[in-house]
Amino acid sequence: MRFTSIIKKNFKLLLRSKSSAFILLAGPILIILIVGLFFNGKSAYDLSLGYCAPVPNDLTRSFISSLEKNGFVVYDFNNESSCTDKIKQGVIHTCILFPQDFKVSNDQSTELRFIVDYSRVNLVYKVIDAVSEIIEFETREVSYSLTNTLISRIDSTLSGLEKQEELEERISGLEVDISKDFDSLKSGVDSIDFSTGSVSLRSLRSKLGNSQDSLDDLIVKYGEFSEYSYEMLDELEGYLDSNKSDEIRAELDLMSQEVASLQNASLDDLNASLQELSDADERLTGLFERLQENERLADSVKKIVSRTEEHLSSFRDSLSSLSKGTSGMRERLEEIDITRAESIVSPVNTKIEPLMSESSNFQFAFPFLVILLVMFASLMISSTLIIFERSSRAVFRNFMTPIDRKMFISAHFLTVLLIVLLQSLLILLISYLAMKFALFSSILSVVAVIFVASVFFIALGLMIGFVFASQEGAMMASLVLGSTFLFISNLVVPLESISQGLAGIIRFNPFIIFSEFLRKALLFNLPLSDAVLELSILLLIALVILVPALLGRNVFHDAKRYWVKRKGKRPENKLRGNADKDWLDDL
Amino acid sequence: MAGVILRIDAVSKSFLKRRILKNVSLSVEEGEILGLIGSSGSGKTTLLKSITGFYRPEAGDVRFRHFGLLKRKGAEKDPFVSVFSENSFAKTIFGFASQTPSFYENLTVRENMLYFGSLFGLKHKELESNTDILLTLMGLKSHQDNLAGKLSGGMQRRLDIACALIHDPAILILDEPTSDLDPTLRNHIWSLVKKINRRGTTVILASHHLSEVETFCSRIAIIKDGSVIDVDTPSKLKAKYAETQEISIQAYPGNYQSILARLKKKCGDIDTMDISSEGLVISSSDTKNVLHEVLHVLEKLDEELVDINVSKPGLDELFTQLNREDRGDAA
Numbered sequence: 001m002r003f004t005s006i007i008k009k010n011f012k013l014l015l016r017s018k019s020s021a022f023i024l025l026a027g028p029i030l031i032i033l034i035v036g037l038f039f040n041g042k043s044a045y046d047l048s049l050g051y052c053a054p055v056p057n058d059l060t061r062s063f064i065s066s067l068e069k070n071g072f073v074v075y076d077f078n079n080e081s082s083c084t085d086k087i088k089q090g091v092i093h094t095c096i097l098f099p100q101d102f103k104v105s106n107d108q109s110t111e112l113r114f115i116v117d118y119s120r121v122n123l124v125y126k127v128i129d130a131v132s133e134i135i136e137f138e139t140r141e142v143s144y145s146l147t148n149t150l151i152s153r154i155d156s157t158l159s160g161l162e163k164q165e166e167l168e169e170r171i172s173g174l175e176v177d178i179s180k181d182f183d184s185l186k187s188g189v190d191s192i193d194f195s196t197g198s199v200s201l202r203s204l205r206s207k208l209g210n211s212q213d214s215l216d217d218l219i220v221k222y223g224e225f226s227e228y229s230y231e232m233l234d235e236l237e238g239y240l241d242s243n244k245s246d247e248i249r250a251e252l253d254l255m256s257q258e259v260a261s262l263q264n265a266s267l268d269d270l271n272a273s274l275q276e277l278s279d280a281d282e283r284l285t286g287l288f289e290r291l292q293e294n295e296r297l298a299d300s301v302k303k304i305v306s307r308t309e310e311h312l313s314s315f316r317d318s319l320s321s322l323s324k325g326t327s328g329m330r331e332r333l334e335e336i337d338i339t340r341a342e343s344i345v346s347p348v349n350t351k352i353e354p355l356m357s358e359s360s361n362f363q364f365a366f367p368f369l370v371i372l373l374v375m376f377a378s379l380m381i382s383s384t385l386i387i388f389e390r391s392s393r394a395v396f397r398n399f400m401t402p403i404d405r406k407m408f409i410s411a412h413f414l415t416v417l418l419i420v421l422l423q424s425l426l427i428l429l430i431s432y433l434a435m436k437f438a439l440f441s442s443i444l445s446v447v448a449v450i451f452v453a454s455v456f457f458i459a460l461g462l463m464i465g466f467v468f469a470s471q472e473g474a475m476m477a478s479l480v481l482g483s484t485f486l487f488i489s490n491l492v493v494p495l496e497s498i499s500q501g502l503a504g505i506i507r508f509n510p511f512i513i514f515s516e517f518l519r520k521a522l523l524f525n526l527p528l529s530d531a532v533l534e535l536s537i538l539l540l541i542a543l544v545i546l547v548p549a550l551l552g553r554n555v556f557h558d559a560k561r562y563w564v565k566r567k568g569k570r571p572e573n574k575l576r577g578n579a580d581k582d583w584l585d586d587l
Numbered sequence: 588m589a590g591v592i593l594r595i596d597a598v599s600k601s602f603l604k605r606r607i608l609k610n611v612s613l614s615v616e617e618g619e620i621l622g623l624i625g626s627s628g629s630g631k632t633t634l635l636k637s638i639t640g641f642y643r644p645e646a647g648d649v650r651f652r653h654f655g656l657l658k659r660k661g662a663e664k665d666p667f668v669s670v671f672s673e674n675s676f677a678k679t680i681f682g683f684a685s686q687t688p689s690f691y692e693n694l695t696v697r698e699n700m701l702y703f704g705s706l707f708g709l710k711h712k713e714l715e716s717n718t719d720i721l722l723t724l725m726g727l728k729s730h731q732d733n734l735a736g737k738l739s740g741g742m743q744r745r746l747d748i749a750c751a752l753i754h755d756p757a758i759l760i761l762d763e764p765t766s767d768l769d770p771t772l773r774n775h776i777w778s779l780v781k782k783i784n785r786r787g788t789t790v791i792l793a794s795h796h797l798s799e800v801e802t803f804c805s806r807i808a809i810i811k812d813g814s815v816i817d818v819d820t821p822s823k824l825k826a827k828y829a830e831t832q833e834i835s836i837q838a839y840p841g842n843y844q845s846i847l848a849r850l851k852k853k854c855g856d857i858d859t860m861d862i863s864s865e866g867l868v869i870s871s872s873d874t875k876n877v878l879h880e881v882l883h884v885l886e887k888l889d890e891e892l893v894d895i896n897v898s899k900p901g902l903d904e905l906f907t908q909l910n911r912e913d914r915g916d917a918a
């Protein structure tokens with residue numbers, strides 16, 4: 001009852017005072033307006049750039065056209081100085097200087113020069129980012145084509161090697177055939193048993209006279225012999241003179257005929273035949289002699305064959321070492337897995353996609369804007385409320401009620417917390433409805449961050465309210481404090497352009513910490529557990545700030561009292577104008 | 588009178604080594620209207636604020652009767668408790684309307700009363716009825732929805748008193764309730780104070796307007812330089828301090844110098860004689876004899892008596908007498 005009536009009263013007071021009502025109502029509206037502008041102003045600002053190409057060629061033209069395609073407004077300049085002049089005038093944001101001979105070659109690296117105006121820090125990074133991305137893409141195109149040629153060369157070499165291997169295979173197959181031929185030839189020559197020629201025809205002839213049987217025998221034997229002779233002749237074909245073999249063959253044929261006729265001849269004829277046989281024997285002996293001649297011939301053939309064989313095997317050895325070499329080469333070439341030029345030029349292909357469909361600018365700025373609202377609203381409303389109370393005529397009557405200071409401060413605190421949370425809720429709701437933020441997936445983290453941020457800044461605001469005596473002073477202090485937090489943040493000045501020492505401090509800028517948390521919560525669904533530690537620490541700091549206010553004493557007043565005691569002056573009335581308001585001190 | 592309700596025991600208070608209250612002791616009877624008179628800067632406001640615990644004196648104590656309302660162990664043994672040790676309970680005993688009205692200017696008359704009432708923990712019904720009664724009593728009913736800051740001075744004063752009374756305190760403290768108000772409003776406020784007092788509220792008030800204090804207060808405490816020099820009923824105070832009477836004479840042609848010289852020679856028991864713009868002012872305890880002598884001297888000197896006036900001095904005169912050194916400041 002008491003508590004709620006203090007809060008109710010605070011709301012009435014805040015709403016009825018013009019200045020505070022302005023902060024209360026205009027704050028969120030202003031933020032929404034800014035957000036709206038961010039949201040609409042996606043393409044409001046074009047980046048324009050100039051270039052200077054002394055000798056334009058296909059390569060420069062392709063660069064320029066791709067810059068144009070990417071939404072840059074591109075101007076052509078004849079010389080460097082006219083281009084830089086335009087930068088100074090602010091007409092263009094950067095100047096790209098192509099070298100005299102802009103081409104890709106082995107002996108020189110081609111260099112593109114950028115001229116930027118570093119005084120426009122924010123823009124420069126944006127421009128460099130955007131332009132270099134495109135240039136990089138173009139460069140990649142160039143190196144892509146270069147690599148492509150390289151790879152096609154390798155490809156053709158590989159297919160050449162493959163063809164060579166095929167050839168080798170065929171040669172080695174041929175070689176195997178040849179050596180097989182040799183082997184059979186050798187065994188053929190070896191197996192010719194010239195000793196069969198020593199069949200004793202004379203004993204045969206004597207036996208012949210004994211019986212028909214032995215004649216038959218003879219005939220069979222002869223058949224065997226003639227068969228053998230034919231075989232041998234066949235085998236020797238190619239090594240013998242064709243005339244000679246034909247001659248032998250003809251004699252053999254003749255003999256066979258004679259033997260065949262022998263079969264049917266009578267024993268009477270046998271003698272004649274024997275006579276003839278002995279003729280034949282003579283002839284055969286002659287033949288045999290000639291055959292022995294042939295054996296010598298065969299030996300020399302064998303010798304030649306084995307020599308040839310030796311040559312062949314050494315040929316085989318060198319052939320196999322050759323094929324080993326080519327196959328190793330091929331294997332090594334084949335070990336190169338990546339053979340696509342794109343994948344060599346840009347092994348990792350990065351495609352930057354927006355997280356959501358909206359403008360990334362807005363995504364980036366929204367959490368900062370929410371915390372900005374929380375910060376300024378907390379600081380200003382809480383300090384204003386304290387000043388209201390302190391400078392109000394009602395101070396004395398409030399003191400005369402049995403409510404202690406702790407309850408007043410708590411009620412003030414809760415009042416501001418309610419207002420700030422309501423404002424944040426309003427903004428989040430609008431953003432949710434208008435921009436389809438994925439608000440509810442991380443609502444716990446979002447609420448936690450906003451809550452802790454509010455508590456933190458309200459504590460600071462209350463402190464300001466106690467330290468400063470007038471509403472103007474408190475307002476100024478809140479604004480200065482808030483602006484300091486804002487200015488030493490990434491939102492206004494890029495961290496890259498800040499000195500190291502300062503950048504270290506910035507990391508502890510509560511505004512940044514809260515904004516980062518909110519950003520992560522809103523955009524990346526940061527789970528609450530990840531932020532618990534940091535948020536608890538900040539909450540603790542806020543409570544530490546609140547303690548002196550809650551305990552009814554604060555260090556500043558104690559310090560002032562000490563100062564007063566030493567100097568013996570009475571600044572109270574001078575500062576406040578009304579001694580009644582000293583109850584803050586006199587508790 | 589139903590006994591003492593508040594006891595002030597040897598209270599001393601300094602601001603920055605300057606002693607404002609010097610050993611002040613005072614008892615307040617239940618149901619009385621106690622007036623504090625004293626020149627500006629004599630420490631009236633300081634005393635009133637020390638009584639309520641707003642200031643914490645460095646010496647002495649202020650104890651009030653708790654009527655068994657204080658629920659605390661041992662409270663029933665001693666009917667009096669210290670304002671300073673039972674601070675928040677003491678605040679429910681007192682209603683304080685300070686020299687400058689204290690309320691929220693951006694709240695309406697009614698909102699102010701409801702707000703302060705709720706801080707005293709009044710239940711909704713009681714709060715509403717108290718508010719209505721006080722609004723009617725103070726004649727603010729028709730203005731209840733106006734912003735307090737937009738009220739006239741008199742209305743603001745009445746609202747302030749209404750706020751002080753919202754929790755129906757046992758003791759109402761009024762610090763110069765009628766300063767900078769016109770005579771009709773002053774009378775209105777005084778009749779209100781009487782009404783409130785008749786309902787059983789003890790009233791302690793500080794004022795410069797001695798004639799009013801004289802008529803409305805049951806007792807008066809005279810404060811000089813932070814000390815109470817006397818406390819008594821107005822009539823007794825007057826009898827104590829006003830033994831002399833004042834005779835003012837106007838004569839024609841009005842040669843007051845020679846009249847003065849003759850009178851000085853003739854009678855011995857004249858306290859003071861002054862020549863003012865209106866004529867001759869003589870104060871004396873033996874009025875009869877002095878009047879006789881005056882008439883005699885006038886006849887001798889051929890002066891024609893134009894006007895003669897004999898008066899007993901009021902508290903105003905007494906007050907100026909007491910604070911002769913502060914004559915310029917006195918109202």
Ligand SMILES: Nc1ncnc2c1ncn2[C@@H]1O[C@H](COP(=O)(O)OP(=O)(O)OP(=O)(O)O)[C@@H](O)[C@H]1O
Pocket residue numbers: 570572579580582602603607625626627628629630631632633634686
């Ligand atoms: N808070 C304070 N701090 C320092 N000095 C104070 C304070 N309040 C009062 N005084 C001093 O104490 C003295 C007594 O002041 P006080 O207000 O009690 O006088 P008063 O009798 O009420 O006068 P008035 O009739 O003008 O209201 C004054 O000299 C004043 O300067």
Ligand SMILES: [Mg+2]
Pocket residue numbers: 631632633686762
């Ligand atoms: Mg005063």
